[in-house]
Structures are given as C-alpha cells and as structure tokens.
Amino acid sequence: MNKELAQALTQLLGDRFTTAEYERNQHGKDESTLRPMPPDAVCFPLSTEEVAEIVRLCYQHHMPIIPFGAGSSLEGHVFAPHGGVSIDLSRMDQIVRVSADDLDCTVQAGVTRQQLDKHLRPLGLFFPVDPGADATFGGMASTRASGTNAVHYGTMSENILMLKVVLPNGEIINTGTRARKSSAGYDLTHLFVGAEGTLGVITEVTLRLQGVPEAISVAVVGFSAFEAAVQAVTEVRQIGVPVARIEFLDEVMVKAVNQFSGLSLVEQPTLFLEFHGSNTAVADNAQQVGAVMHAYGGSDFQWAVNQEERTALWTARHNAYFASLAFRPGSRALTTDVCVPISRLAECIAETRRDVDASSLVAPIVGHVGDGNFHMLMLVDPDRPDDYAAAEKLNERLVRRALAMGGTITGEHGVGMGKMKYMAAQHGEGALAVMRAIKQALDPENLMNPGKMIPAELGK
Amino acid sequence: MNKELAQALTQLLGDRFTTAEYERNQHGKDESTLRPMPPDAVCFPLSTEEVAEIVRLCYQHHMPIIPFGAGSSLEGHVFAPHGGVSIDLSRMDQIVRVSADDLDCTVQAGVTRQQLDKHLRPLGLFFPVDPGADATFGGMASTRASGTNAVHYGTMSENILMLKVVLPNGEIINTGTRARKSSAGYDLTHLFVGAEGTLGVITEVTLRLQGVPEAISVAVVGFSAFEAAVQAVTEVRQIGVPVARIEFLDEVMVKAVNQFSGLSLVEQPTLFLEFHGSNTAVADNAQQVGAVMHAYGGSDFQWAVNQEERTALWTARHNAYFASLAFRPGSRALTTDVCVPISRLAECIAETRRDVDASSLVAPIVGHVGDGNFHMLMLVDPDRPDDYAAAEKLNERLVRRALAMGGTITGEHGVGMGKMKYMAAQHGEGALAVMRAIKQALDPENLMNPGKMIPAELGK
Numbered sequence: 001m002n003k004e005l006a007q008a009l010t011q012l013l014g015d016r017f018t019t020a021e022y023e024r025n026q027h028g029k030d031e032s033t034l035r036p037m038p039p040d041a042v043c044f045p046l047s048t049e050e051v052a053e054i055v056r057l058c059y060q061h062h063m064p065i066i067p068f069g070a071g072s073s074l075e076g077h078v079f080a081p082h083g084g085v086s087i088d089l090s091r092m093d094q095i096v097r098v099s100a101d102d103l104d105c106t107v108q109a110g111v112t113r114q115q116l117d118k119h120l121r122p123l124g125l126f127f128p129v130d131p132g133a134d135a136t137f138g139g140m141a142s143t144r145a146s147g148t149n150a151v152h153y154g155t156m157s158e159n160i161l162m163l164k165v166v167l168p169n170g171e172i173i174n175t176g177t178r179a180r181k182s183s184a185g186y187d188l189t190h191l192f193v194g195a196e197g198t199l200g201v202i203t204e205v206t207l208r209l210q211g212v213p214e215a216i217s218v219a220v221v222g223f224s225a226f227e228a229a230v231q232a233v234t235e236v237r238q239i240g241v242p243v244a245r246i247e248f249l250d251e252v253m254v255k256a257v258n259q260f261s262g263l264s265l266v267e268q269p270t271l272f273l274e275f276h277g278s279n280t281a282v283a284d285n286a287q288q289v290g291a292v293m294h295a296y297g298g299s300d301f302q303w304a305v306n307q308e309e310r311t312a313l314w315t316a317r318h319n320a321y322f323a324s325l326a327f328r329p330g331s332r333a334l335t336t337d338v339c340v341p342i343s344r345l346a347e348c349i350a351e352t353r354r355d356v357d358a359s360s361l362v363a364p365i366v367g368h369v370g371d372g373n374f375h376m377l378m379l380v381d382p383d384r385p386d387d388y389a390a391a392e393k394l395n396e397r398l399v400r401r402a403l404a405m406g407g408t409i410t411g412e413h414g415v416g417m418g419k420m421k422y423m424a425a426q427h428g429e430g431a432l433a434v435m436r437a438i439k440q441a442l443d444p445e446n447l448m449n450p451g452k453m454i455p456a457e458l459g460k
Numbered sequence: 461m462n463k464e465l466a467q468a469l470t471q472l473l474g475d476r477f478t479t480a481e482y483e484r485n486q487h488g489k490d491e492s493t494l495r496p497m498p499p500d501a502v503c504f505p506l507s508t509e510e511v512a513e514i515v516r517l518c519y520q521h522h523m524p525i526i527p528f529g530a531g532s533s534l535e536g537h538v539f540a541p542h543g544g545v546s547i548d549l550s551r552m553d554q555i556v557r558v559s560a561d562d563l564d565c566t567v568q569a570g571v572t573r574q575q576l577d578k579h580l581r582p583l584g585l586f587f588p589v590d591p592g593a594d595a596t597f598g599g600m601a602s603t604r605a606s607g608t609n610a611v612h613y614g615t616m617s618e619n620i621l622m623l624k625v626v627l628p629n630g631e632i633i634n635t636g637t638r639a640r641k642s643s644a645g646y647d648l649t650h651l652f653v654g655a656e657g658t659l660g661v662i663t664e665v666t667l668r669l670q671g672v673p674e675a676i677s678v679a680v681v682g683f684s685a686f687e688a689a690v691q692a693v694t695e696v697r698q699i700g701v702p703v704a705r706i707e708f709l710d711e712v713m714v715k716a717v718n719q720f721s722g723l724s725l726v727e728q729p730t731l732f733l734e735f736h737g738s739n740t741a742v743a744d745n746a747q748q749v750g751a752v753m754h755a756y757g758g759s760d761f762q763w764a765v766n767q768e769e770r771t772a773l774w775t776a777r778h779n780a781y782f783a784s785l786a787f788r789p790g791s792r793a794l795t796t797d798v799c800v801p802i803s804r805l806a807e808c809i810a811e812t813r814r815d816v817d818a819s820s821l822v823a824p825i826v827g828h829v830g831d832g833n834f835h836m837l838m839l840v841d842p843d844r845p846d847d848y849a850a851a852e853k854l855n856e857r858l859v860r861r862a863l864a865m866g867g868t869i870t871g872e873h874g875v876g877m878g879k880m881k882y883m884a885a886q887h888g889e890g891a892l893a894v895m896r897a898i899k900q901a902l903d904p905e906n907l908m909n910p911g912k913m914i915p916a917e918l919g920k
Contacts, residue, residue: 056778092846099801099803100698101698101801101802101803102801102803103698105696111762124698130653140585143643144641144643144647145643146640146641154618155641156619157641157647157650158614167890167894171890171893172890173887173888173890173891173894174887174888174891175891176866176868177640177863177866177867177868177886178797178801178866179799179800179801179832179833179862179866179867179868179871180801180802180831180832180833181577181604181605181606181610181615181617181799181831181833181868181871181872182604182799182868182870182871183604183605183652183654183797183868183870183871183872183873183874183875183916184868184869184870184874184879184882184883184886184887185644185652185875185883185886185887185892185895185901185913186651186654186659186874186894186895186898187604187617187647187650187654188654188894188895189652190617190647190650190651191646191647191650191651191898193647194643194645194646194647195646199646210700211697211698211699211700213700214699214700218496234561237563237671238560238561238563238584238671239671239674239676239845240670240671240672240673240736240737241736241738242702276700276750277700277702277741278701278744278745280740280741280744281737281740281741281744282844283742284738284740284741284744285738288738308520337643339639339641339642340639341561341562341638341639341640342561342562342563342640343559343561343562353476371640371641372638372639372640373639373641402639403637406637406638407637407638407639408636408637408639408641408643408644409644410639410642410643410644411639411641411642411643412643413643414643414644415643415644415668416644419644420762422644423645426637426644426645427633427634427644427645428633428634430627430631430632430633431633431634431635432645432647433631434633434646434902435645435646435648435903437901438646438651438898438901438902439646439898440901441898441900441901442894442898453645454645
C-alpha cells in the first residue's frame with residue numbers, strides 16, 4: 001500500500017481507514033465458492049463527499065477502487081484481483097426521505113432491504129425487490145438484483161428513479177430526477193444500475209415504492225412433474241391474472257426447506273404463489289389461477305392463512321440457499337442463474353436435471369418461474385476438487401444451453417469475476433466493444449472495480 | 461451532396477436513394493412549430509444490412525446521418541441542421557415474430573403502433589405504449605415514448621427487451637436477449653432507448669406484450685376544480701388499486717374535444733379512467749376508485765359501456781392535439797411536456813394556468829396525471845410572432861418550474877433541438893459530461909443525428 005495514499009486516507013477518515021488483516025479478509029470474500037482476494041485497505045466513508053475524496057485520492061495514486069455493500073454477492077464482485085481500496089458503504093445507512101404521496105424514497109447506499117422494510121411497513125408502504133440476502137441498496141442497484149416479486153413489480157431496473165454516483169474523476173452526479181418518467185437525454189440511471197461498480201460508486205438510491213395492498217394471500221400448490229408446473233405458470237401469465245409472486249421449488253429443494261425451516265410440505269415439484277390486491281380481487285385472482293393449476297394437474301391450494309404462516313413460508317423460501325447448504329452439512333454451493341424465455345424453461349430445466357442425474361452432485365432447484373429465471377444450488381464438498389470440476393462443467397453446459405435458447409448467462413446475480421468468460425458468447429464482440437468503449441470513456445485508467453464484468457480484449 | 465457518396469448510395473439502393481426536393485422537404489419537418497431543416501438526401505432501406513451499408517458509406521464521407529420514422533416528433537428530432545442523409549425506416553415494416561407463450565414480439569423499426577395493434581388483437585395480445593401519433597417503433601424507442609397506459613404498464617423504457625442497432629461504425633449489434641431480465645453487463649438496451657438516434661440507428665425492436673384482459677371498463681368523472689382531480693388521483697395511487705389509464709383534461713380541452721370529436725362531455729376538469737382485469741376485479745377496482753373520486757367531489761362515473769363508446773372516447777383523447785388546433789382554426793400548437801413528482805403536480809398546473817391567464821394565449825391541457833406528466837397545447841397564430849414569443853416564454857417558465865419541483869424537462873417527447881438548451885439545467889455539467897463522453901466514445905466524428913439532444917460545450 002502506497003504510503004502517501006495511506007496517510008492521506010488516514011487524514012481524511014481517521015480510524016475509518018484500515019489495513020488490518022481481519023478487515024481486508026472480510027472485504028475480499030463473498031458468498032460464492034470463489035477463492036477470496038483481499039484488498040490492500042478498507043475505507044468506511046460516512047458521506048458522498050467522503051467517497052468522492054477517497055476516489056480522487058485513489059485515482060491520483062493509481063489505486064483500484066472496489067465498492068463494498070453487504071458482501072452477499074455470488075460472483076466475486078467485491079474481490080480485489082488487482083489489489084486496491086475497498087470502499088465499504090455499510091455505514092452510509094441513512095434513510096434520507098420517504099414520500100407517501102409520491103410513492104418514493106431516497107436511501108444511502110448502505111441501507112439494507114430489511115432495514116428499509118422495517119421503516120416502511122408502519123407507513124403502509126413497501127419496496128418489492130427482495131434478493132435472498134439482506135443486501136444493501138448500493139449492491140442491489142449495482143448487480144441489477146431482483147427476487148421473488150419481480151414477475152409483478154419488476155427488478156431493480158424498473159424500481160429506481162435516480163442515483164447519486166461518484167464518478168472515477170471524483171465528481172458527484174445525479175443520474176435523473178424524481179419524475180416517474182423522463183425522455184431527457186441518455187439514461188444514465190440504467191447505465192449505472194448493473195454496472196457492478198465499474199463506472200463509479202453509487203452513494204444514494206431513489207426508489208419507487210408500493211402501497212401495501214389491502215389483502216395478501218399465499219398459496220402452495222404441488223405437481224407430480226415440474227413440466228406441468230411450468231406450463232401452468234405460462235398459461236397464468238398469458239391470461240394476465242396478476243400474481244405478485246410465483247416461485248418454484250423442485251422436490252429436492254422442498255425436502256431441504258422442510259428440514260431446514262421445519263415445514264412439512266409434500267416433497268414434490270411445488271409452486272409458492274402470492275396474490276396482492278383488494279379482498280375481492282385477491283379472492284377472484286386466486287380462484288382463476290387455481291382453476292389453471294388444476295387443469296395442469298396441480299393439487300388443491302394450501303393456504304397460508306395468517307401473517308405468521310405467510311412469513312414462515314417466505315422466510316423458508318428466502319433461506320433456500322442456507323437450507324441447501326444444510327442439506328449436505330459441510331458443503332458449499334455453486335449457484336447457477338440463467339434466465340430463458342418462458343417457452344423454453346421446462347426444456348431447459350429438464351435437460352439440466354438430466355445433466356445433474358448423470359453427475360455425482362446433489363443440486364436442489366428454485367426458480368422465479370414467472371420470469372424464466374431459476375437457480376440450481378450445486379452442493380460441493382470443499383475437500384473434493386472433483387466436485388468443483390463437475391459443478392463448473394454443469395454450469396458451463398447450462399449457460400451455453402440458456403444462450404442457445406435466447407436467454408441470458410445471469411438473470412439477477414451479475415457477472416463479477418465468475419461469469420466474465422461468458423460475456424462474449426452472450427453479447428458478441430460488437431456489443432462488447434460498445435461496453436469497453438463506455439468503460440474506457442468514463443474510467444480511462446481502469447481503476448473502478450477492475451477485473452470484473454468486462455473481459456480484457458484478447459492480447460491485452 | 462458529395463457526388464461519390466451519391467453514386468455509392470444509388471448503386472446500393474437504386475431509386476430508394478433520392479435527392480428530390482419533395483422528399484427532402486418531407487423529411488426535414490415534424491409536427492412541431494420549429495422551422496424545418498431538410499436533409500441533403502433521403503434513403504429508404506429495406507433491411508438492417510442496407511442500413512449498415514448506408515451508415516458505413518456516410519461515415520466514410522463524413523456525412524451526417526438522421527434516422528427517420530413517421531416524422532411525428534415534436535422537438536425537431538428529424539431535422540438536418542448540419543445537412544446529411546435522412547434514413548427513412550418506414551419501409552422496414554415487417555412484424556418479424558410474435559410469441560404468445562413468451563408474451564413478446566420482434567418488429568422492424570418502421571412498424572407503427574396501430575399496425576402492430578391490428579396484428580396482435582386477433583391473437584388476444586396488445587402492446588400498451590400509445591403515444592398520440594401513429595409513430596413507428598424505432599421512433600418510439602428513440603424518444604423513450606409513453607402515452608396513456610404508462611401509469612400501469614410503463615413507458616417504452618419498461619417494455620423493450622432488446623434492440624438491433626447499427627452502430628456509427630456500421631457494425632450490427634443486439635443490445636440484449638429475449639430473457640425477461642438480465643444482469644449481464646452494461647444495459648445497452650436502455651442506453652439506445654431515448655438516445656434519439658445520436659448513438660446509432662435502431663432497426664429492430666423486441667417488445668414485451670400483454671394479454672388482452674377479460675374485462676375493460678372505461679369511466680369519465682368530472683370535478684369542479686382540477687386540484688381535487690389531482691388529489692383524488694394521488695390517493696388512488698397510494699391505495700394501490702390498479703388503474704390502467706388515468707387521463708386528465710382541463711375544461712378548455714374538454715370543450716375542444718367536444719367540438720372536434722362530437723362528444724358532449726360536461727365542460728369541467730375531467731378524468732378518463734380505464735380498468736383492466738377479470739370482470740370481478742374490474743368491478744371491484746372501479747367501485748373503490750369511484751369512492752375516492754366521490755370523496756374529493758368528483759361526479760358519478762359515466763360509463764362507456766360498449767367497445768364503440770370506449771373507442772370513441774380514447775380516439776377523442778388521442779386526437780386532443782388536433783382538437784386543440786381546430787379549436788382555433790389556422791393555429792399551430794407549441795406543446796409542453798414537463799413531468800413532476802405527483803405531490804407537486806397540482807401546484808405546477810395551478811402556477812402554469814396563472815401564467816396562461818396572464819398571457820393572450822389559449823392553451824388547453826391534457827395530462828397523464830398518474831405519472832405527473834402533462835401537456836399544455838399553446839395555440840399560436842402563425843402570422844403573429846408575438847404569439848410564438850409568448851408561448852416560448854411560458855414554456856421556459858414551466859420548464860424551470862418543473863426542474864425546481866424535482867421534475868424533468870420532458871416526460872415523453874424527448875429533447876431533439878427544442879429542449880437542448882435546458883439539458884444543463886436538468887442534469888448539471890457533471891452528468892452532461894458523462895453523456896458527452898459516451899457520445900464521443902461511440903460516435904467520435906459526431907455524425908449520428910448531430911445537433912440534437914446534447915448541447916455543444918461552451919466555446920466549441
């Protein structure tokens with residue numbers, strides 16, 4: 001670590017700048033199975049202005065800058081393959097403003113989704129995007145996260161009005177306004193959403209909110225085969241009945257969830273459904289969806305009647321990742337994340353299951369089926385390199401399959417380091433060159449989260 | 461016009477390349493009151509490959525390139541202030557594919573919204589974005605258009621899955637996949653949506669579709685004052701009852717629409733509402749919304765019962781622009797387009813109406829009030845320069861007011877030449893510098909629709 005830079009950062013931040021090994025290690029790993037890569041130092045800014053000053057100093061000293069939120073990413077987004085300074089935004093945790101009239105709010109990048117939810121519920125409001133982890137909004141924006149509500153409410157892409165961003169040159173910009181739509185110039189908000197910190201550091205996020213509906217009802221429905229479940233979902237989407245959540249669990253995942261969360265669901269391909277609206281509308285929607293499910297051989301709806309039962313069910317769903325790990329104690333999980341057009345989803349899952357069956361791996365599946373997105377959690381034994389190799393091979397085959405079906409290599413987890421090798425296959429060299437040109441234009445020294453997302457050009 | 465280039469384009473396109481004065485004039489004007497600026501020549505390509513070849517040739521000869529759709533823009537987007545070649549995409553009018561299972565379709569850039577609607581309705585599908593004009597999808601994508609359904613279904617920004625684009629260097633790229641969400645790299649789709657042809661030429665658009673709902677019902681409700689109408693809409697949004705359309709017309713606009721479209725609405729501030737869903741849900745939603753309207757002094761709902769009445773009502777709304785022109789025969793209209801947070805909407809309209817009252821102008825108002833977006837159609841006498849000056853002054857005051865309220869200079873019409881002077885005020889120099897850097901990176905010679913959207917730097 002450059003001594004002059006360390007001194008300048010200490011002067012700026014005091015003990016909120018550190019090179020302690022413990023902190024460096026904490027900031028060089030995430031929830032993935034990738035080998036950690038710690039940064040040279042960690043900063044804990046309290047304001048956008050401090051972030052701007054850190055970025056300016058790092059740029060002066062040609063030091064890589066890695067934004068850090070909750071460390072819950074799954075593709076090595078927060079690693080420091082080229083060393084550098086990790087900017088941990090978790091202490092920027094202020095909810096700046098909430099407007100019930102405008103159904104929007106502004107939060108600092110370090111606010112987590114559960115923190116905001118606690119703040120909003122008493123106001124009769126909620127924010128719908130809910131990745132599995134209790135991630136920060138800076139991180140959720142940077143990976144274009146989604147979750148179980150995306151089928152109805154959209155992903156982070158649809159739910160951000162504007163961002164405050166510190167650019168590589170240390171300038172602070174707003175990417176938009178609080179207006180709910182705008183045709184004024186290039187869409188900088190969507191450029192920084194999903195940019196994984198490679199173009200700047202997001203320090204504030206202005207979010208669209210929703211009013212808590214009058215009625216929420218949750219149902220569970222089982223199928224003898226997953227193909228029927230997917231077909232039923234396809235038809236529900238076509239007839240346009242609003243469903244807030246449509247989550248799929250295969251029989252292996254149901255078993256894992258039963259064990260981990262103490263549920264007693266029938267171990268078969270299963271959908272969790274949630275309906276939002278007025279009492280009348282919810283009852284009517286549920287009745288219509290139930291009829292479709294029946295037509296495809298689904299069981300009768302099992303209703304989660306009260307708030308406690310609903311919370312238990314969704315908490316169990318959110319803990320699917322940890323339930324999978326506990327399913328094979330001592331294992332780690334390689335998580336896949338493709339998303340395909342829904343007409344290809346059943347076929348994609350079927351072929352993938354055949355791959356799994358032909359391997360030695362256990363791999364429960366959960367899916368945001370309404371969006372065509374699903375995750376396979378491939379459980380590997382940390383002591384068996386063969387497991388990793390088998391899982392990597394499965395993932396590679398799955399990614400190629402999704403691309404051949406018109407899908408994407410990542411529906412919501414992002415590229416990070418793990419998916420970089422597939423970027424050219426998805427986008428083609430022409431589109432990748434556009435991304436490189438944008439990166440070069442905004443970050444000419446390649447100091448913003450380098451070694452992520454955009455693969456280096458051959459020969460460079 | 462460079463002779464060598466003209467020869468090359470003639471060789472490529474035959475009589476689909478022209479320098480005829482009539483075509484040049486047709487392609488140098490739009491629906492605005494801005495003074496036309498014809499291009500040097502017009503091309504009518506039939507394929508993406510032809511567009512790519514035209515762009516390559518123009519770039520070689522340093523000739524500006526101006527994409528052209530229906531010519532229905534309102535801010536001079538298709539003008540040729542620096543001369544150049546207009547690429548008219550209207551003959552690329554193929555509907556490439558429709559998937560009912562995936563609720564998506566791909567159309568060439570020259571397909572118009574009414575053309576697609578005719579194609580989709582028999583399939584039980586529709587595309588919700590509906591600007592006033594029968595615009596092309598290339599144009600709607602390029603201006604980030606919206607319309608009356610945006611409050612529920614979103615704008616072009618939320619309804620495009622991917623684009624095919626010809627880059628300034630003549631390369632053809634896809635900006636995404638058919639997956640409904642993706643976290644793979646920079647969001648090139650949203651970069652080109654709203655870029656107004658300044659970064660490339662959109663040749664194909666892949667759209668999200670909707671299933672036609674079981675029930676559609678349309679109601680009209682009148683208020684004695686517009687503030688109450690806006691407040692009622694704010695509350696409806698808060699309680700989260702889904703309304704597909706919420707359109708506002710002030711009493712002047714109602715009068716204009718009555719005269720032009722032969723309706724007999726009471727001449728007072730009025731909302732047009734539309735509900736989509738099952739029969740039960742629509743009845744329930746309408747009942748809830750009706751109760752809110754009543755609480756704010758709204759009249760009883762007048763229902764447009766059958767399809768004919770509904771069509772008559774919405775056609776009248778879509779023709780508001782022409783109704784306004786006919787309201788003062790021989791006049792032209794300067795159209796405003798600000799969008800503000802809905803909590804400031806009533807105040808914004810009130811102050812604007814005071815401005816109008818203090819002027820000599822007649823200026824009916826329509827608004828997509830659920831989004832905070834409204835249009836004032838300031839009627840000017842083409843023979844009275846004072847009218848133009850007064851209208852320009854009103855617009856300037858309105859734009860500044862919207863910005864001060866946290867809004868945007870344009871909700872859906874785009875920047876073009878007309879709003880360029882306000883870009884710095886909205887975005888600040890830092891964000892504008894980012895836009896310039898992107899433009900420079902992708903179009904280093906500034907040949908893609910030059911002189912639009914991004915103001916030149918001072919001193920350049």
